[in-house]
Amino acid sequence: MTANTNMIGLKEKGSNELGAKLNELLANFQIHYQNLRAVHWNIRGRDFFDLHVKFEEYYTEAQLSIDEVAERILTLEVVPLHTFADYQDNSSIPVAKNLFSSEECVNIVVTGFQSLIKLEREVINLAGQLGDEGTIDMLGSYVANHEKHVWMLNAWLGKPKKS
Numbered sequence: 001m002t003a004n005t006n007m008i009g010l011k012e013k014g015s016n017e018l019g020a021k022l023n024e025l026l027a028n029f030q031i032h033y034q035n036l037r038a039v040h041w042n043i044r045g046r047d048f049f050d051l052h053v054k055f056e057e058y059y060t061e062a063q064l065s066i067d068e069v070a071e072r073i074l075t076l077e078v079v080p081l082h083t084f085a086d087y088q089d090n091s092s093i094p095v096a097k098n099l100f101s102s103e104e105c106v107n108i109v110v111t112g113f114q115s116l117i118k119l120e121r122e123v124i125n126l127a128g129q130l131g132d133e134g135t136i137d138m139l140g141s142y143v144a145n146h147e148k149h150v151w152m153l154n155a156w157l158g159k160p161k162k163s
């Protein structure tokens with residue numbers, strides 16, 4: 001590899017910036033993951049069986065993505081955030097504390113997915129500038145998936161189309 005490039009041939013400076021952005025995504029993903037566990041446990045009421053299972057499906061999926069994001073960060077030769085304190089400090093997703101009703105549980109999950117989509121688009125944009133197809137490919141599937149979750153959860157909430 002030439003000077004100023006890392007082991008996968010990408011510019012070091014750009015890779016470090018992308019790694020930092022991916023770390024922000026990782027932190028948000030971890031808070032979202034813990035929110036999903038919280039609502040999986042705390043959900044009450046007539047929707048319990050539906051939502052308990054649905055939230056488990058989401059956190060199982062998130063767990064896999066989180067590991068992929070951390071390992072992508074390492075592939076870019078950056079250290080992934082790995083403490084609860086760092087996740088809290090670097091996430092903007094609200095924490096799901098003492099949420100029990102179906103609507104408030106679904107709402108916070110939607111907010112989480114929406115925040116992740118926004119960050120994922122920012123990561124894709126940055127990766128594009130760096131010519132990092134590997135990250136773009138990985139993140140593209142997350143965006144589409146999370147967008148679909150937002151649509152379905154909004155349908156569950158009975159939210160109409162804006163137009």
Ligand SMILES: [Fe+2]
Nearest residue numbers: 040041052056
């Ligand atoms: Fe469980």
